[in-house]
Amino acid sequence: MRLFERDDDGYDEARRATVWNARVPDRYPDLVVQATTVEDVVAAVRYAADRGLRVGVRSGGHSWSANHVRDGGLLLDVSRLDSTRLDVAARTAVVGPGCQGSALVAELEAHDLFFPAGHCRGVAVGGYLLQGGYGWNSRALGPACESVLGLDVVLADGTLVHCSADEHPDLYWAARGSGPGFFAVVVAFHLRLHPRPAVCGSSVYVYPATCAAEVYTWAREIAADVDRRVEVQIVCSRGIPALGISEPSLVIASPVFADSEAEAREVLALLETCPVRDESLVAVPFAATTMPEWYDAVMSNYPSEHRYATDNMWTHAPAADLVPRLLDVIADLPPHPAHFLWLTWGPSPARQDMAYSLEDEVYLALYGAWKDESDDAAYADWSRSHMAAMADLATGVQLADENLGARPARFASDEAMARLDQVRAAYDPEGRFHSWMGRAS
Ligand SMILES: Cc1cc2nc3c(=O)[nH]c(=O)nc-3n(C[C@H](O)[C@H](O)[C@H](O)COP(=O)(O)OP(=O)(O)OC[C@H]3O[C@@H](n4cnc5c(N)ncnc54)[C@H](O)[C@@H]3O)c2cc1C
Known part of the structure; x- marks a missing residue:
């Protein structure tokens, strides 16, 4: 374990290292603790409890x-708890919170197993699973938190407990969907694994942004008919450097996971029905894809060492209401890699009983991304301001791309929000753990 107080050499390096976004906030905890074992986590939480520090x-x-970076209190970095232990026969795994989803997927592949990890390299299972987890094949397998069988957690008083459907069921309920509102430290996730799909592929279409009205209208109209093995993602940006395209464009990339290539082609055929299909700049109805290729493609929209500001919304608004508003957003798109994501998600099946309780037919997210701090004034509020302007069409937000400190919004059903507060009050009566930013209380 390493511990850095504010005046110590290495404090700011340790603080900054906890943030992937190059836009590290001007918030300063009293101390940063880097844990390497579960015992370190227990000791750090007890230390905080003894001194009345928030965590x-x-x-x-x-x-x-x-x-996680707040003014005052203790910032507990558990990224070094990143081990994985597989039980291939039982199709389960015990995974540390610092394990990166892409590394887990690679390890499972060798055993013909699969997990709906997030779409980008670097995202760790800790925050990802707590907030829901929208990963590869999640439309079919469910948000990844539905594959969490149990968790080992350190409570506010430093006690280590296991929670599952049978033990501490309220805590287990809260851990699946409360995200930054969770009130204990997860030191291990017990996961259900899935068989590796025989075929992993995608269709890819690129349309000039001049076709945006037709493409979004069509995407909204077919949403309910998209097979759940297909994830329709439409990324609009002011050019696609990876494809040598410099004009504003929409990329419709649709991962598919199927038992055979014929099945994959069949469920992707719907994507051929776009009314402006003839105007596509690129049209690939099906291509087999490896997971590393997928990760490379997605990461081209999320380069490191950039400054990011995101915001998002769920909606089921009809095309007539939605599309004019989307055109306003893309008319105001900053340069690539800033982009606007449309994800066809619902209508969804019934979910497990858990804090995760809010989703809708279409997910929209804005990713402001720029390199120079001097551009903060120009770009930092782009995502928030456009999502605020469309709030009348929203039913809530995802925690994955949350911006709650700048724009409070609901991320769970009203019933789940109320229960979350009750469970928090029982497990963390003194408010040892920070909750999400921007919460009213
Ligand atoms: C480039 C990029 C791509 C992304 N792609 C996806 C995607 O495809 N799908 C998706 O669903 N999301 C995606 N996300 C969002 C991401 O899943 C969330 O931001 C998630 O919280 C990140 O987890 P983390 O552990 O890396 O983050 P952290 O910043 O470490 O954690 C986020 C919050 O979770 C809580 N937390 C984290 N670890 C623990 C723990 N061990 N115990 C208790 N509380 C904890 C804390 O409140 C913390 O502030 C992406 C984010 C980025 C930056």
């Missing part, structure tokens, strides 16, 4: 808002 927890540091 922020970091696993992979991919919270866009750097939710």
Whole structure:
């Protein structure tokens, strides 16, 4: 374990290292603790409890808002707890919170197993699973938190407990969907693994942004018919450097996971029905894809060492209401890699009983991304201001791309929000753990 107080050499390096976003906030905890074992975590939480310090927890540091970095208190970095233990026969795994989803997927591949890890390298399972987890094949397998069988957690008083459907069921309920509102430190996730799909592939279409009205209208109209093995993602940006395209464009990339190539082609055929299909700049109805290729493709939109500001919304608004508003957003798109994501998600099946309780047919997210601090004034509020302007069409937000400190919004059903507060009050009566930023209380 290493501990850095504010005046110590290495304090600011340790603080900054907890944030992937180059836009590290001007918030300063009293001390940063780097844990390497579960015992370190227990000791750190007891230390905080003895001194009345609040605790922020970091696993992979991919919270866009750097939710874990707060003024005062103890910042507990558990990224070094990144071990994996597989039981191939039982199709289960015990995984440390610092384990990166892409590394887990690679390890499982060798055993013909699969997990709905997030779409980007670097995202750790810690924050990802707590907030829900929208990963590869998640439309079919469910948000990744539905594959969490149990968790080992350190409570506010430093006690280590296991929670599952049978033990501490309220805590287990809260851990699946409360994200930055969780009130204990997860030191291990017990996961259900899935068989590796025989075929992993995608269709890819690129349309000029001049076709945006037709493409979004069509995407909204077919949303309910998209097979759940297909994830339709539409990324609009002011050019696609990876494809040598410099004009504003929409990329429709649709991962598919199927039992055979014929099945994959069949469920992707719907993507051929776009009314402006003839105007596509690129049209690939199906291509087999490896997971590393997928990660490379996605990461081209999320380069490191950039400054990011995100915001998002769920909606089921009809095309007539939605599309004019989307055109306003893309008319105001900053340069690449800033982008606007449309994800066809619902209508969803019934979910497990858990804090995760809010989703809708379409997910929209804005990713402001720029390199120079001097551009903060120009770009930092782009995502928030456009999502605020469309709030009348939103049913809530995802925690994955949360911006709650700047724009409070609901991320769970009203019933789940109320229960979350009750469970928190029982497990963390003194408020040892920071909750999400921007909460009213
Ligand atoms: C480039 C990029 C790509 C992304 N892609 C996806 C995606 O495809 N799908 C998706 O669903 N999300 C995605 N996200 C969002 C991401 O899943 C969330 O930001 C998630 O919280 C990151 O987890 P983390 O452990 O890396 O983050 P952290 O910043 O370490 O954690 C986020 C918050 O979770 C809580 N927390 C973290 N670890 C613990 C723990 N061990 N115990 C208790 N509380 C903890 C803390 O409140 C913390 O502030 C992406 C984010 C980025 C930056």
